[in-house]
Amino acid sequence: MNRAPAQSRPQHRRERPEAGPWPHLLLAWPSLALTVLFLVPLGTIAALGFFRRIPAGFFEVGFVTDNYARALDSFHLERLGVSVMLALAATLITLLVAVPFTFLLTRRPRRAQVPYLVLVLASLSLSEVIVGFAWSLLLSRTSGISNVLVRIGLMETAVAWSPGLWAVILAFVFVALPLAILSLYPTFSRLDQELPEAAGTMGAPPLVGFVTVVLPLVRRAVAATAALVFIFVLGAYVIPQTLGRPAHWTIPVHITDQAIMKNHLPLAAALAIVLLVMSSVIAVAIVVIVSGRPPRAEPSVPAP
Amino acid sequence: MNRVLRAALFALVVAYLIAPLLVVAGVSLNERQVLFFPPQGLSLRWYGAAFTDPSWYRPAINSLLVATFAALIAVSIALPLSYVVWRYRVRYAKAVMAMGLAPFALPPVITALGALALWIVLQSYGRPYTVVLSHGAFLTTLPLATLTVGLQNLNPQLVEAARTMGATGSAVFRTIVFPFVRPYLIAGFVFAFVLSLNEYIIAYMTVGFTFETLPVKIFASLRYGYSPVMAAISVLFFAFAVVVFAAVGRLGDLPRLLGADETD
Structure with a gap:
């Protein structure tokens, strides 16, 4: 359907004309929409964190620091710590599965990949609400795995694994895995098909070939994926809320609680800014550590 | 990489992505208003309810x-x-x-x-x-x-x-x-x-x-x-x-x- 004429990759230097008013007219709507719907809301949150809360209504304009003081008190810092640890654990498990899986998937013929890609896309699009519901069933006492294990005689009595720490992590990995696979997919599928075989003919065992030949080539994509997954999981609300005990409630649960239930928008905003700063710092750290070099402005999609 | 290892990994990923949905599908077939798995009795009435109940x-x-x-x-x-x-x-x-x-x-x-x-x-x-x-x-x-x-x-x-x-x-x-x-x-x-x-x-x-x-x-x-x-x-x-x-x-x-x- 979309077969392009034979060509080299886009490294092509193209002549790009500055053609009068056209590009600016075309950009008017995207600029307006994204400014109003993305930039202004972010700025509003940044400002809101300093506003004064009115108990009866929403908030009034002001400049107070108590919201940030509360966002950084020992309770919320501990919540932040829990959120980061949970997200890091989920990110690590996700990558340990996604990297070899995506690599092996892209070594298969195109046609054979399609069913897996359809499954991955469908899982990715599954609502976090449905994921939370599904895992709460799967890990429950009356309708879950443990119930089935009892029936086939592998367990004595059925137990409930949800809510609990592992319920949260398993569901995090469930939503993160499809995201990671799709994020790694472009780079992995552009890897030279013969690379690992070349390593093999030179006498390297498969795993050694993978670690020494393939991994160095995809480090940047893996790093970007790790950061993406970490941020995505750190911002999840429904899963810790439905599958965790209060001890596993992450910052997004408390942000939502303050914003909707407690009507304390300024505190929610301050928490959101703290979360934003924290997630950016850790995401950059992940990229630097995993890729072994400072982050670049552009995404790492094209193959090295 | 080893064929067996690859098959095992693919099976693990597919099972992981499908298992929660299988349980949900099973639960959706319960005859009464319970969330048992395996389901008790078989009925498609909840699918009907999804299309006829205005609250859904x-x-x-x-x-x-x-x-x-x-x-x-x-x-x-x-x-x-x-x-x-x-x-x-x-x-x-x-x-x-x-x-x-x-x-x-x-x-x-x-x-x-x-x-x-x-x-x-x-x-x-x-x-x-x-x-x-x-x-x-x-x-x-x-x-x-x-x-x-x-x-x-x-x-x-x-x-x-x-x-x-x-x-x-x-x-x-x-x-x-x-x-x-x-x-x-x-x-x-x-x-x-x-x-x-x-x-x-x-x-x-x-x-x-x-x-x-x-x-x-x-x-x-x-x-x-x-x-x-x-x-x-x-x-x-x-x-x-x-x-x-x-x-x-x-x-x-x-x-x-x-x-x-x-x-x-």
Whole structure:
């Protein structure tokens, strides 16, 4: 359907004309929409964190620091710590599965990949609400795995694994895995098909070939994926809320609680800014550590 | 790598992604209003309820409306933006592009809180169009990503040839660029549509229960009274997503839409 004429990759230097008013007219709507719907809301949150809360209504304009003081008190810092640890654990498990899986998937013929890609896309699009519901069933006492294990005689009595720490992590990995696979997919599928075989003919065992030949080539994509997954999981609300005990409630649960239930928008905003700063710092750290070099402005999609 | 290891890993991933849905599918077949697995008795009545009970089909219609218009908005932002970045040298275009890609680099809850704050300040909290606009901007990233891949695959020499033959800018767009990126545009629309349909936290923070979408409804019944209808709806959602993506895979080249190179 979309077969392009034979060509080299886009490294092509193209002549790009500055053609009068056209590009600016075309950009008017995207600029307006994204400014109003993305930039202004972010700025509003940044400002809101300093506003004064009115108990009866929403908030009034002001400049107070108590919201940030509360966002950084020992309770919320501990919540932040829990959120980061949970997200890091989920990110690590996700990558340990996604990297070899995506690599092996892209070594298969195109046609054979399609069913897996359809499954991955469908899982990715599954609502976090449905994921939370599904895992709460799967890990429950009356309708879950443990119930089935009892029936086939592998367990004595059925137990409930949800809510609990592992319920949260398993569901995090469930939503993160499809995201990671799709994020790694472009780079992995552009890897030279013969690379690992070349390593093999030179006498390297498969795993050694993978670690020494393939991994160095995809480090940047893996790093970007790790950061993406970490941020995505750190911002999840429904899963810790439905599958965790209060001890596993992450910052997004408390942000939502303050914003909707407690009507304390300024505190929610301050928490959101703290979360934003924290997630950016850790995401950059992940990229630097995993890729072994400072982050670049552009995404790492094209193959090295 | 070892054949057995590969088969084991593939089986593990597939089982992991399918197991929760299998249990949900089983639960949806219970005869009485219980959430047992394996199900007790077999009945399709909860699937019927999903279509006849207004407290379930109204949110479904709301969700379909939101997803349709939000995906249209996402595409209307992404198409001119990706085209200008690809075709012209405009300095601030990259900044606009960054705004379009940024939502996926933010924890989702922050995007949702930003939407809540924006619509409260504009005194529009709870109006149906707020969730459409906020979803549209949030999901722009998806068509932006597919269109960028598509335009990278378009041979610039084609465009130059057309120009030397005297084609105007708009003729080039109509006859060369648009037909070429159409599959990527459709894929981007579909991705945005399906994700909007399933999105919870932004919908909850912009319209909540005043214009209930299906995920908001499911979450509410998750907290205040389980029902097998939830399971039936979840199965329908997953089946819908599989059918849509399988159709995309049949009509187009799915690996290429997702960023793989030319057919090998």
